[in-house]
Amino acid sequence: MRRVSFIAICLMAGWLAMAANAPDNPKHGSAPAPSAVRDQDQDQDQADVVVELPGTPAQKTEAGKPGLPAAVESSKSGANTAPAATASRNSTKVFYPPAFEQNSALFCQKMIGEWTADDARFLLGQPARERPAYGDNQTVNGHIYAFSDPTGRYKELELDFESGTGLLRTVFVYPQNMTWQECRRQWGGEVSATEANKGRKFYSYMDRRLDVLVDPAGKVISLGLY
DSSP states (O other): OHHHHHHHHHHHHHHHHHHHHTTTOTTSOOOOOHHHHHHHHHHHHHHTOOOOOSSSOOOBOTTSSBOOOHHHHHHHTTOOOSOHHHHHHHSOOOOOOHHHHHOHHHHHHHTTTTOOHHHHHHHHOSOSEEEEEEOTTSOEEEEEEEEOOTTSSEEEEEEEEETTTOOEEEEEEEESSOBHHHHHHHHOSOEEEEEOGGGOEEEEESSSSEEEEEOTTSBEEEEEEO
16 A cells, blocks of 8 residues: 555656646747647638639649730730720721712712812822823813722722812723723713724713723723713
């Protein structure tokens, strides 16, 4: 019985000695309190939580890193990333009278005696070039301005303005690709033919204000509307 009591006393003394020396030993930290352990576990759980916001998941590159947005990737590769609608908003569309869109030459013919050179510039823009117009006695009696045809129907429009009044008196039209046979099919009617230089022919319609200059191969060089 004494032996058992002695062993118990020794164990108790050793336990008390360890408890007394624990705070003074810098190599051994005190055991965390149960509440501290719970707080540490919560912090660890929160650090491991991944929050996914609504939307498309982030793209991954081959190296496993988040990829650039598609627009930025296209820009880095040199592609044009501007939306098509942006180019449409920035571009300017010029609207012409419906009759002009249908046939620019016939529209200009109707302006004979009404248009001035400023009127023509207002619709057609600045002329590509200009030259004087001569009468039968080789004296200057007008001025001719050459304009590109914005409708694309003809290569060029030349407008002849009289010197005295300053009004439009003749329209010269240069077709893209027209033959004399096409003229006959389109307008028919009676014509008079006159030989011109370099093997060309000059046809004048008797029932309409139209002259046609044709090259030796039968291709229309110009139309004269008066």
